[in-house]
Amino acid sequence: xxxxxxxxxxxxxxxxxxxxxxxxxxxxxxxxxxxxxxxxxxxxxxxxxxxxxxxxxxxxxxxxxxxxxxxxxxxxxxxxxxxxxxxxxxxxxxxxxxxxxxxxxxxxxxxxxxxxxxxxxxxxxxxxxxxxxxxxxxxxxxxxxxxxxxxxxxxxxxxxxxxxxxxxxxxxxxxxxxxxxxxxxxxxxxxxxxxxxxxxxxxxxxxxxxxxxxxxxxxxxxxxxxxxxxxxxxxxxxxxxxxxxxxxxxxxxxxxxxxxxxxxxxxxxxxxxxxxxxxxxxxxxxxxxxxxxxxxxxxxxxxxxxxx
Ligand code: SF4
Numbered sequence: 565x566x567x568x569x570x571x572x573x574x575x576x577x578x579x580x581x582x583x584x585x586x587x588x589x590x591x592x593x594x595x596x597x598x599x600x601x602x603x604x605x606x607x608x609x610x611x612x613x614x615x616x617x618x619x620x621x622x623x624x625x626x627x628x629x630x631x632x633x634x635x636x637x638x639x640x641x642x643x644x645x646x647x648x649x650x651x652x653x654x655x656x657x658x659x660x661x662x663x664x665x666x667x668x669x670x671x672x673x674x675x676x677x678x679x680x681x682x683x684x685x686x687x688x689x690x691x692x693x694x695x696x697x698x699x700x701x702x703x704x705x706x707x708x709x710x711x712x713x714x715x716x717x718x719x720x721x722x723x724x725x726x727x728x729x730x731x732x733x734x735x736x737x738x739x740x741x742x743x744x745x746x747x748x749x750x751x752x753x754x755x756x757x758x759x760x761x762x763x764x765x766x767x768x769x770x771x772x773x774x775x776x777x778x779x780x781x782x783x784x785x786x787x788x789x790x791x792x793x794x795x796x797x798x799x800x801x802x803x804x805x806x807x808x809x810x811x812x813x814x815x816x817x818x819x820x821x822x823x824x825x826x827x828x829x830x831x832x833x834x835x836x837x838x839x840x841x842x843x844x845x846x847x848x849x850x851x852x853x854x855x856x857x858x859x860x861x862x863x864x865x866x867x868x869x870x871x872x
Contacts, residue, residue, distance in 0.1 A: 568829070569613075570828040570829045571781060571828060571831070572595055572598050572612070572781055572828050573595040573598045573599050573602070573781040573782075574781055574782060575782055575783075575855075576595070576599050576778070576781075576782065576783055577783070578599075578759070578776055578783070580725065580757045580758070580759055581757060582724065582755045582756075582757050583751055583752070583755040583756065583757065584751075584757055584758075584773050584774070585747075585748075585751055585757075585758040585759075585760055585771050585772045585773050585774075586757075586758070586759050586760065586772060586773070586774050586775070586776065587760045587761075587762060587767075587768040587771070587772030587774070587775040587776070587789065588600070588759060588760070588761045588762075588775070588776050588778060589761075589762055589763060589764075589765065589768055589775055589776070589777050589778070589804070590763065590777060590778035590779055591763060591779075591804075591825050592763065593825050594778040594779050594780065594781070594825060595778050595780070595781035595782070596729075596761045596763075596778055597729055597730075597761060598612070598781075599778070600644075600727045600729050600759065600761050601729075602614055602619070603619050603626070603642065603727060603759075604619075604626065604634060604637065604638050604642055604644075604727075605626065605627070605629075605634050606638075606644075614627055621637065621641065621642065621725070622641075622724075636670070639666060639669065639670065639718075639720070639721060639723075640670040640721045640723065641721075641723050641724050641725065642723055642724070642725045642726075642727065643717075643718035643719070643720075643721070643723040643725070643726050643727070644718065644726070644727050644728075644729065645711075645714050645715055645718045645726060645727070645728040645729070645731040646714070646729050646730075646731070647729060647730040647731060647733050647734055648734060649702070649707070649710035649711045649713065649714040650702065650710065652714045652717065653702040653710060653713060653714065653717075654702075655701065655702055655703060656701070657701070658698070658699050658700065658701055659686075659697070659698060659700055659701070659702060659705070659713050660679060660682045660683075660698030660699055662713075662717065663678075663681075663682035663685060663686075663698075663713070663716060663717055663720055664678035664679055664681075664682050666717050666720040666721070667681055667682070667720045667721060670721050671721065679698070681720070682698055682716075682720075683695055683698055685716040685717075685719060685720060686698060686712075686713070686716055688716065688719065688750075689712040689713070689715050689716045689719070689746060690712065690742075690746065691709060691712055691713070691716075697709075707734060707735055707739070708735055708736075708739035708742070708743070711731060711732070711734075711735060711739075711743060712743070712746070714731070715731070715743070715746065715747070719750065722754065723756070724756070724757060725756070725757045725758075725759070726747075726756055726757070726758050726759070727758075727759045727761070728747065728758060728759070728760050728761065729761045730761055730762055730763070731743065731747075731760075732744060732762075732767065733762070733763075733764075740767070741770075744767060744770050744771050747760075747771065748770075748771055758771075760772055765793065765804065765805060765808050766808065768789060768793075769789060769793060772789045773788065773789060774786070774787065774788055774789060775787070775789050775792050777792075777798060777800065777801045777804070779800050779825065779836060779837055780825055780826055780828075780831060780836035780837070781828065781831075781836075782836070782855075782864065783855060783862070783864070784798045784800055784801070784837065784855075784863070784864045784865070785797055785798040785800070785801045785861075785862065785863045785864070785865075786855075786861070786862040786863075787860055787861035787862065788860055788861075791860070791861065792861075793805065795869070796869060797861060797863040797865065797868040797869050798837075798863050798864065798865050798868065798869070799837065799841050799842070799843050799865065799867075799869065800821075800837045800840075800841070802869050803819065803821045803840075804821070806819040807819055807820060807821065821840055822840060823839060823840040826839070832849060833849050833850070833851065834847075834848050834849040834850050834851055834852070834853060835848045835849065835853050835864075835865070835866070843867050845866070845867070847866055848866055853865065853866060
């Protein structure tokens with residue numbers, strides 16, 4: 565094993581309230597998933613190590629909390645939905661048994677009660693004929709249905725927070741729209757707090773109240789979704805939005821951001837976006853750039869976009 569240590573994520577500060585949906589957006593490798601997994605200590609270790617910081621849930625710091633504390637919270641108060649439902653579901657167990665196990669891991673109820681609750685959950689996520697489908701194996705369901713089962717599993721113990729890591733990326737757009745509508749209903753009906761990780765601004769616009777944009781393991785911009793989409797302050801956010809095609813807006817050049825995000829073992833000095841930024845000046849590469857807050861907006865840039 566190598567001995568070099570690299571910073572994948574650092575100085576990220578996020579909060580989410582009951583009933584609120586926070587979107588975390590950025591290119592692949594920007595640190596979104598590592599941030600999400602760190603919340604409940606799920607970063608594979610080795611090689612990952614959390615060297616500092618705090619994750620406060622109801623006043624309790626979960627970083628460094630004993631394994632039993634984390635285990636009690638995981639899947640009960642804080643639940644995850646991952647991108648690939650086939651990786652969440654065990655292929656050799658019926659979906660009903662897997663749902664019942666998720667419930668009985670945290671609550672001492674009978675097998676019959678757990679099964680009834682599992683059927684209700686499948687109904688909640690709009691799986692047709694839930695009473696019969698509960699005995700299906702995962703391979704008998706479509707990708708969209710399997711993702712609904714993953715959502716049902718995340719909801720099994722009525723958590724306070726759901727962390728959804730690109731849960732619709734592998735689905736076609738119509739199923740994606742249904743899943744997003746479902747999550748939106750659930751947060752409104754149950755007051756769920758959702759942290760939604762994505763690289764898709766369309767998804768963010770549909771579901772999220774606030775967004776945090778990540779680049780090279782740091783938050784570079786944060787604010788209410790409508791305000792950030794209307795007038796992005798960070799040049800990276802601006803360039804990301806320019807990459808999104810808009811239907812019915814007439815002809816325009818579809819921009820791409822030249823270059824690639826930096827590797828964690830080769831982060832440049834100062835602003836990590838500088839090598840790709842058209843506004844970069846020598847000061848951008850001269851040391852740390854702070855995340856400056858103004859009201860509900862925050863941006864980490866020496867020369868934020870003027871429209872913001
Ligand atoms: S700090 Fe400089 S290089 Fe970084 S985004 Fe702002 S203008 Fe561009």
